[in-house]
Amino acid sequence: MAKPVILIHNDIASNFQLQKLERSKLYGCKRRIPVDEDGEPCVRASLTEDGEVIILSGMAAQGWFDDLGRQVEASEIGAQSSDGIALELVLSTLGVSQPLEGPVSPMEVLDLAVSSVYQLTADTISDELAASLTSGEVWRFRFNYRSDFLAETAYLLANDAGIFALIGQPATAPYLQLNAIPPVEAAEGEDTEDVDFEML
Numbered sequence: 001m002a003k004p005v006i007l008i009h010n011d012i013a014s015n016f017q018l019q020k021l022e023r024s025k026l027y028g029c030k031r032r033i034p035v036d037e038d039g040e041p042c043v044r045a046s047l048t049e050d051g052e053v054i055i056l057s058g059m060a061a062q063g064w065f066d067d068l069g070r071q072v073e074a075s076e077i078g079a080q081s082s083d084g085i086a087l088e089l090v091l092s093t094l095g096v097s098q099p100l101e102g103p104v105s106p107m108e109v110l111d112l113a114v115s116s117v118y119q120l121t122a123d124t125i126s127d128e129l130a131a132s133l134t135s136g137e138v139w140r141f142r143f144n145y146r147s148d149f150l151a152e153t154a155y156l157l158a159n160d161a162g163i164f165a166l167i168g169q170p171a172t173a174p175y176l177q178l179n180a181i182p183p184v185e186a187a188e189g190e191d192t193e194d195v196d197f198e199m200l
Contacts, residue, residue, distance in 0.1 A: 003095030005120060005165070007141060007156065009129040013097060016120035018165065079149035087149040093142055100129075100156065103137035109155050113171040120156075120163040133158035143167050 005016040023029075034042040046055045064072040079087045122130075132139070133156070143154035143165065155166045 003092075004123060005094065005143075006097045007129070007139075008097050008099045009126055009132070009139070012126040012128070014125040014129050015123040016125075016163070017123060018118040018120050021117045021119055021164075089147055089149060090144050090151040091147045093144045093151075098141045098143070100139040100141050102139040103132065104140050104155070106136075106138050106157075108140070109138060109157070109166060111170055111172045112153065112155065112166060112168045114166050114168040115152065116167045118165045118167065120165055122163065133163060 002017070005018055007014050007016070036042055044057060046060075047053070048055065064074070064077060066072055081087055136157075139156040141154050141156060142151055144151045145167075150169075152167050153170055157164055157166070
């Protein structure tokens with residue numbers, strides 16, 4: 001069993017099991033399966049450039065190598081921000097108590113670029129948190145499914161179908177008034193490659 005989501009509300013811990021919601025689980029899906037003349041499913045394969053070897057699924061893997069040809073383990077690879085600053089590894093929050101922040105405005109959830117949605121099943125839930133969610137209040141907490149370099153924001157909410165966590169990154173958009181003047185574009189620098197025709 002996967003580690004639970006542990007949320008602290010008024011110093012009381014509530015434990016949840018999580019299940020990712022996907023479109024295929026909600027609405028079902030169709031797959032086209034190519035078959036041979038006997039009706040047996042075909043298996044996808046690749047051919048090496050020299051045509052000597054057929055590569056089936058599971059026979060290849062991704063790897064990283066330095067300038068000397070030495071393979072670099074994934075644990076040795078770091079990450080940088082867009083500014084070139086080294087990022088620290090953010091550990092998974094599963095199985096680790098996370099304090100709830102809020103309640104927050106439901107409007108705050110609209111500024112979230114949602115990357116995934118989880119349905120939570122309560123192993124234990126405090127009466128106060130259950131009442132809060134039933135009344136429509138929304139709570140925020142830190143979430144990281146697996147250790148990586150970017151922690152995500154989660155919002156805890158509930159409806160008649162159950163308790164859910166919306167996971168993503170805040171993406172606040174600047175407000176632009178109706179008929180506002182568009183921002184002035186930065187002036188382009190002088191082009192040093194221009195030809196001075198008077199010198200010809």
